[in-house]
Amino acid sequence: xxFSRYLASFVAxxxxxxxxxxxxxxxxxxxxxxxPAMKAFETPEVLKQVKRMQDVATLERxxxxxxxxxxxxxxxxxxxxxxxxxxxxxxxxxPKEDFANYAEYAWTAVEFLEGHHDAEEKALxxxxxxxxxxxxxxxxxxxxxxxxxLVDLGEYIKSARDGKSVFDAKIYREQVDKILLPVMxxxxxxxxxxxxxxxxxxxxxxxxxNSRSSSFNTSPRTNLLL
Numbered sequence: 001x002x003f004s005r006y007l008a009s010f011v012a013x014x015x016x017x018x019x020x021x022x023x024x025x026x027x028x029x030x031x032x033x034x035x036p037a038m039k040a041f042e043t044p045e046v047l048k049q050v051k052r053m054q055d056v057a058t059l060e061r062x063x064x065x066x067x068x069x070x071x072x073x074x075x076x077x078x079x080x081x082x083x084x085x086x087x088x089x090x091x092x093x094x095p096k097e098d099f100a101n102y103a104e105y106a107w108t109a110v111e112f113l114e115g116h117h118d119a120e121e122k123a124l125x126x127x128x129x130x131x132x133x134x135x136x137x138x139x140x141x142x143x144x145x146x147x148x149x150l151v152d153l154g155e156y157i158k159s160a161r162d163g164k165s166v167f168d169a170k171i172y173r174e175q176v177d178k179i180l181l182p183v184m185x186x187x188x189x190x191x192x193x194x195x196x197x198x199x200x201x202x203x204x205x206x207x208x209x210n211s212r213s214s215s216f217n218t219s220p221r222t223n224l225l226l
Contacts, residue, residue, distance in 0.1 A: 033089040040177045041085050049181070052188035053077050070194035076116070077187040083109035084183075088176055091169035103161035106172070110154040113183070117143050142186040146179040153179070 034042065056074035087106040094102040120143075153175045160167035 033085055038089060040180050041088065046181055046184055049184040049188040050081055056191050070191045073194055074191055080113050080187065088173060091172050103157055107154060107157040107161055110157060114150060114154065146182050149179045
């Protein structure tokens with residue numbers, strides 16, 4: 001997937017996140033995405049991986065520059081978690097006349113993860129692998145494990161979005177269920193490859209920054225994460 005599609009997906013998710021928080025002030029409202037249909041997102045195994053990401057995504061930016069790569073990545077991974085969860089929750093709750101908007105959101109959530117992985121494999125992983133041979137093998141194997149079902153999921157949503165097939169929330173959720181745990185486990189495991197101790201020992205901060213800069217159009221706002 002090209003850079004422009006990745007950037008468009010990121011901008012779309014960011015815009016959705018900002019608008020959601022603007023119109024749903026946590027001080028005056030709360031949306032709880034739970035219920036019988038959400039069991040896949042509430043298993044101890046899945047929540048364990050989410051907790052691992054949350055532990056890295058502290059509210060305050062780490063003081064040590066070496067800790068900021070994993071910190072920024074953890075927040076990005078939590079965007080993926082929340083977008084997948086909300087798309088899953090609303091799969092059978094959106095108004096029928098609003099399906100086009102729902103489908104676009106659900107597809108963007110999948111497309112964003114695909115683009116995120118493409119960018120890593122083109123820039124970040126090769127840079128890290130060069131510095132620490134073998135360090136990216138697990139990440140790459142995890143990507144490969146759920147790549148096809150991830151692509152299939154995106155194609156299923158896209159087909160319904162484009163009017164070529166009828167969307168079935170049950171089928172969509174079944175496809176998500178098959179890869180939810182391995183995806184979340186990967187998102188948590190990946191943070192270990194960027195932890196501060198590794199960055200300090202191998203002097204990788206510059207490598208990580210350069211690889212991210214080549215993958216993303218880093219603006220001053222984006223650079224605040226680094």
